[in-house]
Amino acid sequence: MFDQKNILLGVSGGIAVYKACALASKLTQKGANVKVIMTESAAEFVAPLTFQALSRNPVYIDTFDEKNPQKIAHIDLADWADIVLIAPATANIIGKLANGIADDMLSTTLLATQADVYIAPAMNVHMYAHPAVIKNMKQLEEWGYHFIEPGDGYLACGYVGKGRLEEPESIMKAIQKHQENREKEPILSGKKVLISAGPTRERVDPVRFFTNRSSGKMGYALAEAAADSGAEVTLISGPVSENIMHPNIKRINVTTADEMYIEMHRYFPGQDIVIKAAAVADYRPKQVYAEKLKKKDGEWLVEMERTRDILQSLGKVKTKQYLVGFAAETNNLLEYGKKKLEKKNLDAIVINDVSSAGAGFEGDTNSVTYVNKHWKQDEVAIASKREVAEKILTLINRDMKDELH
Numbered sequence: 001m002f003d004q005k006n007i008l009l010g011v012s013g014g015i016a017v018y019k020a021c022a023l024a025s026k027l028t029q030k031g032a033n034v035k036v037i038m039t040e041s042a043a044e045f046v047a048p049l050t051f052q053a054l055s056r057n058p059v060y061i062d063t064f065d066e067k068n069p070q071k072i073a074h075i076d077l078a079d080w081a082d083i084v085l086i087a088p089a090t091a092n093i094i095g096k097l098a099n100g101i102a103d104d105m106l107s108t109t110l111l112a113t114q115a116d117v118y119i120a121p122a123m124n125v126h127m128y129a130h131p132a133v134i135k136n137m138k139q140l141e142e143w144g145y146h147f148i149e150p151g152d153g154y155l156a157c158g159y160v161g162k163g164r165l166e167e168p169e170s171i172m173k174a175i176q177k178h179q180e181n182r183e184k185e186p187i188l189s190g191k192k193v194l195i196s197a198g199p200t201r202e203r204v205d206p207v208r209f210f211t212n213r214s215s216g217k218m219g220y221a222l223a224e225a226a227a228d229s230g231a232e233v234t235l236i237s238g239p240v241s242e243n244i245m246h247p248n249i250k251r252i253n254v255t256t257a258d259e260m261y262i263e264m265h266r267y268f269p270g271q272d273i274v275i276k277a278a279a280v281a282d283y284r285p286k287q288v289y290a291e292k293l294k295k296k297d298g299e300w301l302v303e304m305e306r307t308r309d310i311l312q313s314l315g316k317v318k319t320k321q322y323l324v325g326f327a328a329e330t331n332n333l334l335e336y337g338k339k340k341l342e343k344k345n346l347d348a349i350v351i352n353d354v355s356s357a358g359a360g361f362e363g364d365t366n367s368v369t370y371v372n373k374h375w376k377q378d379e380v381a382i383a384s385k386r387e388v389a390e391k392i393l394t395l396i397n398r399d400m401k402d403e404l405h
């Protein structure tokens with residue numbers, strides 16, 4: 001598991017620094033690329049040269065000691081790391097991280113990284129039990145940091161209790177187990193996902209309506225892929241011929257844009273991800289007749305009025321929801337797509353070139369461009385709508401994780 005992995009070892013100041021030397025050595029022996037950041041206090045216990053020799057890489061201590069003028073070291077290291085391990089982690093570095101303090105190389109890099117961060121604490125037994133330390137650790141756990149805590153034992157300060165750094169082999173085993181379990185876990189496990197799909201129908205009279213070419217296939221593929229990835233899915237569906245039977249999918253049928261508006265808002269609170277794949281009518285007949293209109297000679301002009309923009313209204317009330325819209329375009333794809341993302345306060349937009357072969361309405365395949373709110377752009381090449389749905393969900397999951405760090 002460690003082979004070819006980029007591991008950033010953060011060493012803060014405590015007597016347990018000597019065990020971090022063994023860690024650096026063992027990780028390197030397992031094939032990992034190890035880079036070490038030490039705090040100034042850590043360098044009081046063990047010379048940086050020791051870590052340099054064990055990792056075969058320069059050791060970083062001073063934020064302003066830039067070794068390469070082409071790069072900003074703390075950002076470069078933060079991006080380089082697949083895994084960050086802080087061992088030993090003192091009460092001080094735990095406190096800084098839990099409170100967003102970045103005043104040295106290690107704390108600054110920790111705020112900048114998006115990698116998995118493992119924290120192996122080491123401190124005096126009473127420090128470990130202090131409410132401030134407990135509160136900080138809880139906060140970090142809530143944010144997704146992983147602690148590798150030791151059992152009881154003799155401490156260098158003379159006490160017996162909890163506080164010694166876990167043994168290097170056990171730290172490595174804990175990381176390995178955690179990474180392996182995570183790979184097995186479905187990506188949306190425990191998440192609530194709300195999806196709208198299909199067209200809407202806007203009636204003129206009991207037998208006539210306005211609608212569009214949407215088949216609902218993309219939205220249904222998203223619902224099924226999300227449910228297979230462990231999510232609890234609510235699917236608000238316009239009139240389509242698609243069927244869906246899945247224990248994790250609750251389907252609510254609607255006909256008009258207004259009905260979709262009501263159901264989307266009803267289910268919106270408490271959702272983690274909301275994807276609006278539906279092709280909602282932008283206009284509906286101003287007058288709806290209760291009885292069938294008889295044909296007459298000459299033209300019939302139907303006056304239309306705007307429907308409410310459901311997605312835009314959700315963008316205004318969203319709290320934690322990761323809100324994703326669809327844009328069906330035939331030209332200036334990126335420009336129009338990005339405008340919609342901004343106007344509707346979205347987290348990402350899936351842009352569909354409905355004029356290109358094998359993409360868009362009705363067919364079984366699609367190809368899309370996914371753009372997130374930081375303008376990061378990913379192309380999803382032509383594939384079945386189910387495969388495209390899986391890729392879109394993977395991108396959403398990636399971006400949600402990035403937001404967390």
Ligand code: CTP
Nearest residue numbers: 276277278280307308309310311325326327328
């Ligand atoms: N949408 C919505 N409510 C509407 C209209 C659209 O929620 N009344 C959502 C769609 O579900 C989709 C996105 O908004 O996620 C599409 O944006 P929109 O600006 O409506 O696209 P177009 O209808 O293609 O708009 P335009 O004609 O301006 O290109």
